[in-house]
Amino acid sequence: MERFRMIFQYFQSNTESVMNGICGLLALASVKIYTSFDFSCPCLPRYNMAYGLGVMFIPPVTLFFCGLILNRQSLVMLEEWSRPQGSRKKDLAVIRYMCSSIMQRAMVAPIVWIIVTLLDGKCLICAFSGSVDPEKFVGFANTTPVQVQQLLAKVPCKDDELMRNNTSRKAVSRYLRCWSQALGWSILLILIVAAFLARWLRPCFNQVTLLQARHWSNYIDIEQKIFEETCCEHSRQFAHKCILHFFESMRQEIKQHSFRLPREGEGAEREEDLLWGITNQDEVNKLLKMWYYQKPPLNV
Numbered sequence: 001m002e003r004f005r006m007i008f009q010y011f012q013s014n015t016e017s018v019m020n021g022i023c024g025l026l027a028l029a030s031v032k033i034y035t036s037f038d039f040s041c042p043c044l045p046r047y048n049m050a051y052g053l054g055v056m057f058i059p060p061v062t063l064f065f066c067g068l069i070l071n072r073q074s075l076v077m078l079e080e081w082s083r084p085q086g087s088r089k090k091d092l093a094v095i096r097y098m099c100s101s102i103m104q105r106a107m108v109a110p111i112v113w114i115i116v117t118l119l120d121g122k123c124l125i126c127a128f129s130g131s132v133d134p135e136k137f138v139g140f141a142n143t144t145p146v147q148v149q150q151l152l153a154k155v156p157c158k159d160d161e162l163m164r165n166n167t168s169r170k171a172v173s174r175y176l177r178c179w180s181q182a183l184g185w186s187i188l189l190i191l192i193v194a195a196f197l198a199r200w201l202r203p204c205f206n207q208v209t210l211l212q213a214r215h216w217s218n219y220i221d222i223e224q225k226i227f228e229e230t231c232c233e234h235s236r237q238f239a240h241k242c243i244l245h246f247f248e249s250m251r252q253e254i255k256q257h258s259f260r261l262p263r264e265g266e267g268a269e270r271e272e273d274l275l276w277g278i279t280n281q282d283e284v285n286k287l288l289k290m291w292y293y294q295k296p297p298l299n300v
Contacts, residue, residue: 022070026109030063034116041126041156045149048156052127056117060110067106074102076221088295094220097213111191118184121177122156128176129155136175137168227291234278241279 042051068074077098080090117123130152143151154160155172202210278284 020105023067023105023108026063026067026070027112030059030109030113031116033059034113034120039122039126041122043154043157043160045130045153048130048153049127052123052125056114056123056127060113063109063113064106067109068102071102071105073098073217073221076224077102079224080220083295084293086294087297091213091216093209093213094216097210098217098220101217111187115184115188118180118187121180124180124183125173125176126156129153129172132172132175137171231288234284238279238284 037055039055041048077095080098081095083090130149132152132155134148134152151166152172155169155176158169158173278287
């Protein structure tokens with residue numbers, strides 16, 4: 001039990017590391033899902049592009065929203081953005097920093113999916129086989145425009161009867177795969193160069209502003225966690241007190257079952273028992289409302 005508690009405390013105190021791990025797992029999951037996915041192009045002129053582009057871009061959108069949902073800071077940022085001004089002002093630099101951090105992590109898995117699909121080439125071949133110029137390939141010279149479109153649409157289907165004896169199918173497939181892989185490697189190179197420049201050019205900007213934004217972003221996250229833990233502790237104590245009050249007639253029996261009963265004056269003596277003073281539902285609601293609308297200023 002102690003080990004689980006230590007692991008839980010580690011996750012609470014290392015939110016950034018946990019989020020990086022979740023992003024890595026989503027990226028690996030995207031690769032695993034694509035490799036196990038049975039890609040079957042419809043080989044129809046009107047549906048190839050919709051199917052190919054849908055497989056290429058719809059799963060990344062899903063993975064992007066999964067990254068936003070799994071990132072705890074998304075909810076923290078939205079709460080910080082939408083909360084009333086109250087006694088504490090909202091720092092737009094902190095909100096921008098949190099938004100940038102969330103977006104960067106959420107975009108990892110979608111980008112991995114797109115790059116993998118481009119390097120594989122099946123999606124792009126299916127989507128753009130009908131857009132190839134048939135004059136570049138000799139196998140389509142003696143066919144009507146309608147037949148050309150049908151043949152081009154069936155390029156991804158190598159087992160089709162019309163394409164088994166067509167000498168240009170492999171040429172069109174190689175042509176589109178080369179473009180797909182070139183685009184995939186280009187995107188990967190651009191991302192690596194952008195990450196390299198961002199890494200090495202960051203010291204050229206104002207480091208004080210960055211440190212302040214990062215510090216207060218972590219503070220908002222930790223403050224929310226501590227507030228939730230405090231509310232849970234008070235809920236436990238409040239429920240315990242309500243139960244004791246309900247079973248007042250069974251007080252002696254409850255004592256025999258090792259229930260701890262509060263002693264008079266104990267709440268005033270011990271700091272951790274100050275929550276015992278809030279013993280009414282209206283008082284709790286008022287306290288939560290004050291916390292939401294009038295967060296205390298950071299000058300304690």
